[in-house]
Amino acid sequence: MDNMDSNGNVVGRFAPSPSGRMHLGNVFTALISWLSVRSRGGKWVLRIEDLDPQRSRQEYARQIEDDLRWLGLDWDEGGIDNMGDNGPYMQSRRDSFYLDALGRLNDLRLTYRCHCTRADIMATQAPHESDGRVVYHGTCRPCAEPPFDSHSDGSGATRLYVPDEDFVFTDRVFGEHSVNLTRHCGDFVVRRADGAWAYQLAVVVDDALMGVTEVVRGCDLLLSTAQQLYLYRLLGYEAPRFAHLPLVSNAAGQRLSKRDQSMSMDALRQKYSPEELIGKIASMAHIIDRYEPCTAKSLIGVFDWHNVPAKESIII
Numbered sequence: 641m642d643n644m645d646s647n648g649n650v651v652g653r654f655a656p657s658p659s660g661r662m663h664l665g666n667v668f669t670a671l672i673s674w675l676s677v678r679s680r681g682g683k684w685v686l687r688i689e690d691l692d693p694q695r696s697r698q699e700y701a702r703q704i705e706d707d708l709r710w711l712g713l714d715w716d717e718g719g720i721d722n723m724g725d726n727g728p729y730m731q732s733r734r735d736s737f738y739l740d741a742l743g744r745l746n747d748l749r750l751t752y753r754c755h756c757t758r759a760d761i762m763a764t765q766a767p768h769e770s771d772g773r774v775v776y777h778g779t780c781r782p783c784a785e786p787p788f789d790s791h792s793d794g795s796g797a798t799r800l801y802v803p804d805e806d807f808v809f810t811d812r813v814f815g816e817h818s819v820n821l822t823r824h825c826g827d828f829v830v831r832r833a834d835g836a837w838a839y840q841l842a843v844v845v846d847d848a849l850m851g852v853t854e855v856v857r858g859c860d861l862l863l864s865t866a867q868q869l870y871l872y873r874l875l876g877y878e879a880p881r882f883a884h885l886p887l888v889s890n891a892a893g894q895r896l897s898k899r900d901q902s903m904s905m906d907a908l909r910q911k912y913s914p915e916e917l918i919g920k921i922a923s924m925a926h927i928i929d930r931y932e933p934c935t936a937k938s939l940i941g942v943f944d945w946h947n948v949p950a951k952e953s954i955i956i
């Protein structure tokens with residue numbers, strides 16, 4: 641069953657951070673999301689996730705748009721020019737929407753201020769939590785259970801209480817998952833001490849207000865889906881369908897990053913034509929059986945979610 645918006649459309653989105661040139665992994669996500677939407681006659685939204693002012697640059701956003709056009713991946717809403725009715729489509733201009741959502745969480749009395757440093761939090765981690773995940777154990781909670789009433793005073797990060805409850809969801813690629821937020825992350829930050837918005841809050845508010853019905857992204861974010869489902873529930877929004885993808889890794893098995901210069905769009909555009917690059921990604925993602933140059937458009941008719949591998953990584 642597909643989730644649809646009020647007009648019966650599937651609405652997907654691509655939400656890159658303009659902190660550098662896209663690499664092959666970003667393009668893989670963009671292509672799958674675009675094909676999923678286009679194969680069902682839906683809409684594709686381009687949102688610029690420039691929450692981090694230190695790392696975001698308008699010139700990178702322009703470069704991302706240019707790369708998407710070169711690949712033949714067109715969008716119906718969004719981008720730097722704010723095309724569409726649900727804008728602005730750059731997160732740096734959406735402060736009022738995030739403030740409104742935070743106000744609603746405060747009104748529910750589920751938020752409180754936290755003054756812990758990273759070192760304070762690391763000192764509370766149990767040995768079994770050393771897999772890189774950091775769990776907050778509620779050090780600054782004003783009392784054991786909500787309602788909290790000290791949410792509005794002074795400084796510090798704003799954290800959101802999480803219940804000791806299993807969130808169950810079915811990912812389109814990775815199937816059913818159950819995540820207990822108390823064990824997974826604990827009360828999580830929705831606004832940082834410096835006033836910056838946390839990804840979790842911004843992404844839920846944006847996807848909900850932009851009418852997004854399908855979220856396609858890398859499987860590093862699979863378990864964070866539970867945090868977002870919790871926010872959807874608290875804010876009274878209908879959750880989209882989630883589809884997580886394998887991460888594209890280099891020959892050494894490491895996830896691609898901006899450091900892999902040979903996989904950046906800059907290098908890829910020098911080496912390949914758009915058809916060659918799309919064909920390479922499509923064969924890697926099992927959309928086509930074997931490599932052949934092709935346009936993104938020519939894949940709309942053959943795209944099938946069942947062929948997307950439920951693996952944590954694919955090596956290029």
Ligand SMILES: [Zn+2]
Nearest residue numbers: 754755756780
């Ligand atoms: Zn704290």
